[in-house]
Amino acid sequence: MAYYDSFFDKIGLRDWCDAGKTADGPVSMADLLAKAGVKKEESGINIPFPSLDELHKACGSIGQSRDVTKGVEDGFLAIKGALRFVLDPITQPLSWLLEFALSTIEATPWWIMFPVLGLVVYLASKSWKLIAFVLGCLAFLAFIDHYDHAMQTLAVIYVCAFLCVLLGVPIGIAMSRSDRMQRIVIPILDMLQTLPPFVYLIPLIFLFSITEPKLYGIAIILYAIVPVIRLTDLGIRLVDEDVIEAAHSFGMTDRQKLFGVQIPLALPNIMAGINQTIMMSLAMVVIASLVSAPGLGVLVLRGIRNLELGVGLVSGFGIVLLAIILDRVTKAALNRVNAAQKT
Amino acid sequence: MSDLMNGDIKVSIRNLYKIFGLDPASALQHVYDGTSKADLLSEHGHVLGLRDINVDMRAGDITVVMGLSGSGKSTLIRHLNRLIEPTAGQIDVDGEDVLAYDEDKLRELRRQVMSMVFQKFALLPHRSVLENAGTTLKVRGVSKREYHKEADKWIKRVGLDGYGDHYPHQLSGGMQQRVGIARALTSNSPIMLMDEAFSALDPLIRTDMQDLLLELQQELHKTIVFISHDLDEALKLADHLVILKDGYVVQQGEPQHILLHPADPYIEDFVSDINRARVLRVRSIMTPLNGPIPDNAHGEVDYDDTLESMIARSGGDTSHSYVVMQDNQPVGILDMTSLVRALVPRAAPEEGVRKY
Numbered sequence A: 001m002a003y004y005d006s007f008f009d010k011i012g013l014r015d016w017c018d019a020g021k022t023a024d025g026p027v028s029m030a031d032l033l034a035k036a037g038v039k040k041e042e043s044g045i046n047i048p049f050p051s052l053d054e055l056h057k058a059c060g061s062i063g064q065s066r067d068v069t070k071g072v073e074d075g076f077l078a079i080k081g082a083l084r085f086v087l088d089p090i091t092q093p094l095s096w097l098l099e100f101a102l103s104t105i106e107a108t109p110w111w112i113m114f115p116v117l118g119l120v121v122y123l124a125s126k127s128w129k130l131i132a133f134v135l136g137c138l139a140f141l142a143f144i145d146h147y148d149h150a151m152q153t154l155a156v157i158y159v160c161a162f163l164c165v166l167l168g169v170p171i172g173i174a175m176s177r178s179d180r181m182q183r184i185v186i187p188i189l190d191m192l193q194t195l196p197p198f199v200y201l202i203p204l205i206f207l208f209s210i211t212e213p214k215l216y217g218i219a220i221i222l223y224a225i226v227p228v229i230r231l232t233d234l235g236i237r238l239v240d241e242d243v244i245e246a247a248h249s250f251g252m253t254d255r256q257k258l259f260g261v262q263i264p265l266a267l268p269n270i271m272a273g274i275n276q277t278i279m280m281s282l283a284m285v286v287i288a289s290l291v292s293a294p295g296l297g298v299l300v301l302r303g304i305r306n307l308e309l310g311v312g313l314v315s316g317f318g319i320v321l322l323a324i325i326l327d328r329v330t331k332a333a334l335n336r337v338n339a340a341q342k343t
Numbered sequence B: 001m002s003d004l005m006n007g008d009i010k011v012s013i014r015n016l017y018k019i020f021g022l023d024p025a026s027a028l029q030h031v032y033d034g035t036s037k038a039d040l041l042s043e044h045g046h047v048l049g050l051r052d053i054n055v056d057m058r059a060g061d062i063t064v065v066m067g068l069s070g071s072g073k074s075t076l077i078r079h080l081n082r083l084i085e086p087t088a089g090q091i092d093v094d095g096e097d098v099l100a101y102d103e104d105k106l107r108e109l110r111r112q113v114m115s116m117v118f119q120k121f122a123l124l125p126h127r128s129v130l131e132n133a134g135t136t137l138k139v140r141g142v143s144k145r146e147y148h149k150e151a152d153k154w155i156k157r158v159g160l161d162g163y164g165d166h167y168p169h170q171l172s173g174g175m176q177q178r179v180g181i182a183r184a185l186t187s188n189s190p191i192m193l194m195d196e197a198f199s200a201l202d203p204l205i206r207t208d209m210q211d212l213l214l215e216l217q218q219e220l221h222k223t224i225v226f227i228s229h230d231l232d233e234a235l236k237l238a239d240h241l242v243i244l245k246d247g248y249v250v251q252q253g254e255p256q257h258i259l260l261h262p263a264d265p266y267i268e269d270f271v272s273d274i275n276r277a278r279v280l281r282v283r284s285i286m287t288p289l290n291g292p293i294p295d296n297a298h299g300e301v302d303y304d305d306t307l308e309s310m311i312a313r314s315g316g317d318t319s320h321s322y323v324v325m326q327d328n329q330p331v332g333i334l335d336m337t338s339l340v341r342a343l344v345p346r347a348a349p350e351e352g353v354r355k356y
Helices: A005-010 A014-019 A029-035 A052-058 A065-107 A110-125 A128-143 A147-177 A179-194 A197-207 A213-237 A241-249 A254-291 A296-305 A309-340 B002-006 B024-032 B037-044 B073-080 B103-113 B129-138 B144-157 B173-186 B203-220 B231-237 B255-260 B265-271 B307-314 B336-343
Strands: B009-020 B047-058 B062-066 B088-093 B114-117 B191-195 B223-228 B240-245 B248-253 B300-302 B321-326 B329-335
Touching: A005 A014, A005 A052, A052 A065, A065 A147, A065 A197, A065 A213, A110 A128, A110 A309, A128 A147, A128 A309, A147 A179, A147 A213, A147 A254, A147 A296, A147 A309, A179 A213, A197 A213, A197 A254, A213 A254, A241 A254, A241 B114, A254 A296, A254 A309, A296 A309, B009 B024, B009 B073, B009 B223, B024 B037, B037 B047, B047 B062, B047 B073, B047 B223, B047 B240, B047 B248, B062 B073, B062 B231, B073 B088, B073 B191, B073 B223, B103 B114, B114 B173, B129 B144, B129 B173, B144 B173, B173 B191, B173 B203, B203 B231, B223 B231, B231 B255, B240 B255, B240 B265, B248 B255, B248 B265, B255 B265, B307 B336, B329 B336
Parallel strands: B062 B223, B062 B240, B114 B191, B191 B223, B300 B321
Antiparallel strands: B009 B047, B009 B088, B240 B248, B321 B329
């Protein structure tokens, strides 16, 4: 006898309930326990919450809670084909980009890579000290034979952060120009930011083949794009009203205003967003190793899986070094922008 | 400057109303029916920005719009280039109704006809002084070489020679506003709108800038609309003075005339602690000459002399009188007794406390 039997009897739904009762449904753990003679006390104090499982016991027409997860799964699988049909071609360039970046970096010998990276750092920061620091860190990673893995991680981050900026800045600009757009996008951003990173991976695994680079590429981009969107929107909204008014008073077109005034003045905020985006891609690239992302994350996972303490810690330290390098370089670029814009 | 007073009307504002709120059109009806600013706010939830403004601005004149904060003066100036859209009324520039302009024509107006100088300078912090000054030409699509040349000329003219490569944050407030003025001048527009352009500067710099503006004006004869909350500044610059209070024009006219004949207690109060000897001119208090020059005159004085200089000249002797000359022609008689009388305001503030 289930607790809610009498309830359904009273409201006269007994017939409807019994009509839905199926004897050959899958057996739940609770049923097994009941058969084994483990009896739960059913007293007045112990009123079970009218959950789906509990109601199902009293009324066969009501589904069990495992039907909910099953429904979600079936629903997803049902639209999977269509979703794949749309998303696959759209995201294919991401795979190409990632493959291209990885193969390029693999094919480039270290004695070319070091000067190139030095040049990039110089262009961003104009600081010899920072170049020495960056090259020192890379040399250390190479010395302990983690160079290839570190470079793979860097390549993935370059591609993903670049795409985040490419997509995020225009979205941020659109948000700053329309309050309605902002109201729509902000909840999505909130969701992307609060979803645990692992959750991104689950639907992606079903959508794409696990060997495809875009699988982890999409996961990284979804996770890391949030700050650059938010800070672009914020930065443009924070541009001094007086300057905007001046721009109007000189008869600037919207285009002139956007590229001549709003984006340059929002640049410090946008750069801060890019810095955050890069840091978040680095965090995600480790988790993405679960779905075949190459790089230091693979070593960290090996450390966890095989309980190889040393491997895990050393590669973890390598990730910290990369994080410091990326942070320092982007912050240096940000400071240069800030210095040029003091008001 | 008096010969410019007869210039054509450049900007004409007719029956201009501005109401801020959700439904200005219906609130406008209440204002037409005579609802006051306070009642409109408390009963209908709308703010009356401007009420029935009628002002004619002559070409080549400096029209100063003066009022305390909240009187609507900044709102008024922003109607001229439609940074703010009016609720009702008409604004003509060179006889054309600006309010009928579509977006393209309005942009042309802002680019070619009107340039603006702002209280907080509103320079672009990421651009050099030269680039900032050239902004007004750059937006028109003028080539870099040309707008640099023009901007350079005006930077020199406002006294910033050699600062072209500096950035705004490297300059003092006064110098930044010079850039602001150079930027407006570079556009070569006939009309300049100056929104409290000197209010953010400290007093000595402000005097410098006023002198600079008057000097430039003698040469350029632009139509300048100048917003100020400072009566001294207004009296110094104005050819035509418009005094706003709570969104309507209390009095407008020649500044000397307003000083000598304030129309209501608000203005009386306003003008009462002005140094009248320095502001008033001989022409405003002389008796026009009819008949021959009296022979007891102590000498000749210029039409535009200040009373202050007259007091110094007469040594304070109130029995003297002088012949007033304009362009070497005698036009009136100045009696020192009437001069002294003119120095006393019609109503002094009661125990030094302003009523408004």
